[in-house]
Every structure is written in C-alpha cells, then in structure tokens.
Amino acid sequence: MLGRRGTLPFLVGPPLLWLTLCFLLPVLLIVVFSFRPETGPVDLLGPGGYSVVQYGEVLGTPAFMRLLGVSVLMALAVAALATTLAYPVAYFLAFRAGRRAALLLTLLLIPFAVSYLLRVMAWKLMLGPEGAINSLLETVGLTDGPVDLLLYSRAAVIVTLVYVWIPFAALPIYAAMQRIERSHLEAAADLGAGPWARFARVTLPLSLPGALAAFFMVFIPTVGEYVTPTLVGGSDGIMYGNIIQGFFTRSANWPMGSALAMLMLVLTLALVVVALRLVDLRRLAA
C-alpha cells in the first residue's frame, strides 16, 4: 500500500505533464516567436536572431493600443454584467431552490451541451434584420423596419457574451454561497437583522470571493475574445483578439501576432494583480 509520499507523483504527475506540454510550452513558444524579427512564419532553427522590433511596432501603432483599451473595457462590462446577472441565479439555487437545486443546476448547465459556436450563431439569428427581436419590435409597432444597431455592433458583442457567460459565472458564486453557514444567518436574525440587513452584512460579504472569482473567470478570456466579435460584431465590434487572429492567419505574421498576444497577457495579468492588491479576499470574507 502506498503512503502519502508514494501517491503524490501519481496524483500530481499527469496534470503537471499535461499542463507543461499543452500549456506552458505553447506559451513559451509564443514568447520566443514574439522576439523574432520575421514578418512571416517562424523557423526557430533558422537564422534571424532575436529583437524587440515586433513590440516596437505594436506599441507604436495607436490603433492597436486603442483597441486593446476598448477590448479591456468591453471585457470589464461583460464581466460586471454577467456576474451581476448570475448572482441572483446562484442565490436562488443556494437558498431558495431546496431539493430542486440539483435539477435546476443541471438545467443551468444544459447550454454547455450545445456548441459555443451554435449558441453565438443563435444570437446572430436573434439579432438579425429578420430575427426574433426585430420581428417583435415590428409586430408591436415600436419600429417600422429592422433596427440596424442590433447586429454588427459592440452592443451585440456584449449582449451575446453576457448570455454565454452567465451560467459559467453562476457556478463559483453558487459554490461560495453553499459554504455559508446557515447558523450565521440565524444568528443575524436573532440579533434583529432583517432580510436586507442579513443579505448585506452576511450573505453578500461571504459570497464576494465567489463573485470575484466569477468576475475574473469572465473578464480574463473575454479580453482575448474573437469568435463572438467575428460572428456578431461586424466592423464596429472588432476586438483585440481579432487582430491577433488576423496576424496569425490572414497575414501569417506569427511574430507580430505573438507580440500582440504577449502584450495582452501581460496587461491582463497586471490588471489581475492590481485587483488582488486592491481587494483583500480574506478580509472580505472575514
């Protein structure tokens, strides 16, 4: 029988190997690519040396920097909206659903059984000129014809991404609420706190770590999003991820695409670190 030390390599080894091969090495390759001076695909064994020319080009192009800023703001909006809208869902599951919680949680996760691409395509149909929303607006007489702004806009990207992320964001909030001792709420009630006071002074603070986790889980991948903008964003809804994709595919300029990707990664990391410094999770939960 294996002791604790004996089982450790078997438990940690496979995921560590997986992460190293499928995550750390690709990220490392992107770092290396970003320092190559070529404007096409990279032959790592070929000549060319290393330079910061790609970073100079990226930082010296105002359009790229502006779009990165816009993408961060869009990701913040999506994360804030998705977390806010997911919060009552998680609250209901944790405190009101009772024995139906397991069933409702399963229902919440059903959208994940459908391809991400299909869910976004569904929104394209909903927002299109002959889509459900425009048809409804015309039927009730609010508009005479299709509203152009619904599709191919930043608003369309934000609406679609919020929809996509809500079930995802609800999970960590639900998990945090599950851990809240019901005796805390009873004690607050015994001390005279009403429902709103119990929520504001017990439930909300204790569930905030989950809400913050949900916020970051939505915010971080959304900064680099490019699938949804491609499908519903149009010319106005292009995000920074689309430019990275463009340099890797349309342009075959991997070094420039890598430099753009690294800049996004560093900025996102910096924002998370700053946020962690500003928000003390343990004090929030205390």
Added chain:
Amino acid sequence: MGILVARHRSAIALTALTLILSACGAVGGSPSAPAPTDAPASQPGKSTPPSSAAGEPNELLVLEWSGYEAEDFWTDFKDASPDTEVTFEFGDTDANILALMQGGSQADVFHFYTGWQQFYVDEGLVQEIDTSKLTNWDAVPEEYKALGQIDGKQYFVPWDWGFTSILYNTDEVPEVTSWDALFNEEYAGHVSMWNDGPGAVAVSAYINGWDETAITDDQLAQIEEDWKAQKDLNAFYWSGEYTDLCPAVMDGTVWVAYAWQGCYATALYEGLPVAYANPEEGRNSWFGLYGISADSDSPSLAHEFLDMKLAELTCSNAVNLFYYGCANSEVMAAIEDPILIEAFGVNDPDILETTNFTPPVTEEQRAAWTAMWERVQAD
C-alpha cells in the same frame, strides 16, 4: 505570516488561472474559417481511365480548403483510382496554407490562390509539373497555363477560377459602374468588404488608376486612410462567401459587396434582385492553383490527381454545383444554364480584356499590405 502566505497562494492560483484563461481566450475555438466554397452533397461520378502510379504508396494527402474535400471535387480521380486512400488536411487562408507548407506539411498536393505562387518556388516547396502526364492539359487555355509558370517552368496547375466585382441589390442601389460604390456614404451600414488586405489594396489601385504591383509607401498610406474612412460604412468584413456574405445579401443586410460570382449565381437562383457590376476599372479575376510538394512520396499519383481534377465531370461539378469556373475550357464552353452564363460573363466577349487578373505579390508587399489591413480593422 499565515495570512500573507495564504494571500500569496491566492495570488499564485489566480495568476495561473489568468494564464490559462488568457490562453483559452486567445487561441480558443474558432469559427469556421474562410473557405472559398462550402460543399453541398456529393453526386456520383463517371469513370475516367487511370494512369499508372506504380512503386509509390497508394495514398495521397491533399492540403485543401474546407469544402473542397467533397467527392464532387475529385470524382474522376475517385473513379479512376478507387483503391487510393485520399486524405485531406485543411488551411483556411492562403497565408495559412503557405505556413503549413513551410512548417513541413506532409501534403503531396496543395491548393492556393493567385498572388502566392512565387513564395512556393522561392522556398523550394514545390516541384515542376510534368505536363506530359496530364491527359487533360490540352483543354487548358494557354493564358491560364501561364498563371502557373515561374521563370518559364510549369510549377502549378490552374483549376478553379472566378471573378471579383461589386454585387449589389438593384432594389436599393442604382447601376454600379465603379468600385467606388464600396465607399458610397449613401449605403452606410449596408456595405460588406472581403476581410483581406491584398484585396483591399487591389480595389484602391483600380479606383485610383495605380499599378497594383508597384504600390508606393505614400499610396499605401492613402489606401489605409481610405479604408479606415470606409469602415464606418461597412457592416462587416466577410470571410466566407457562403457562410457570411450570401446570407447577409439574402436577408437584405448587405446591398453593396465585394463578391465572387458564386454568391451572385446563388442570389440569382434564389430570384433576388441583384446585379454583378462591370466596373469601368474592370473586374478582378482570380485563379486557384494546385502544386505538388517537392517532398511528395507519390509524385505520379499526385500528377494523376491533378489530371483528374481537370477531367470533364469534376470540372463540371465545380461549375454546376458550386458556381466556380474551371480551367477546362471545353467544360466552360458547354455551359447552357443562363444564370451561369450570366455569372461567368460567357455572353460578354470583351469581358476578359477589361479584367484585372490578380498578380503575384512579393514578401514585402504581402507583409506591408496585410499589416495595413490589420491597422484598418483595429482603427
């Protein structure tokens, strides 16, 4: 101290999560990539005599565009060599296909579009075609063959071709006579341009009367400004003709588009009020070319595959099922469908004289033009 350690642990955990989620966001699932066609269901073919491929592995790897793996696109080869195992690897842009070949793709045969020929030859990625092995070669017009020649050597077999021009909704737009319709503010929100830098440079060169093979830095700067201004009019940059552009033409979102004739023919078959402009600057025309990899283990089989691509039924399928022209002139001359005659301009004897064929681009031009286009999109 304990709290500090715990905080550091949370920071490390969140940092790791950041890295993973950022990677997911940056390189996550992609929508179906831009493909020149989307293939409908296949149709049975007829047999064509096989040629010998003795001594080579009886398998062929083809680097293709998604959709072209449909058997309709290689039905004659399927019939001629039913025992050959044909597999497909996919690229989604010309840049991607070049990158795959440069990256050591094991493909025997690869498919790309005009403008990119020189790179394959310069980098030794392609072998010369032995045209004596191609039984259907005589059906290919000389001017088409010339598109696949570099330094007098035949490196590529021309296959699919088509026009690019302005597709427009005749209910919303009066007759279009110039490429500058893409820049007309009256159609704001109803214009769609192809998501491609060299394509954008070509349009600007036509409008301004510039030589698209010799665009200067000043001209490129002007092109960039023009397309940045055009962005406000553009509904979306399309990537897939049948996945992005055609549905938007059909549902009335797009009135004026940079388009290939396939979408035009599709719209005509649907009875939509559309026209395909003959701009005063001339239409554009492009060609799809096949090359045989320099490292192919099955060059004879690859030659046979390309020969059968030019055979009658395979070429007819490209024309009749997908509305793409084919390099076999006998097949093109036999078109009887009035919609296809209109789409290919078969009834216009002067059309090729005013057509601008996509020229090869240099590495510097490709890099500068594609980077310009990314700046336009980011603006």
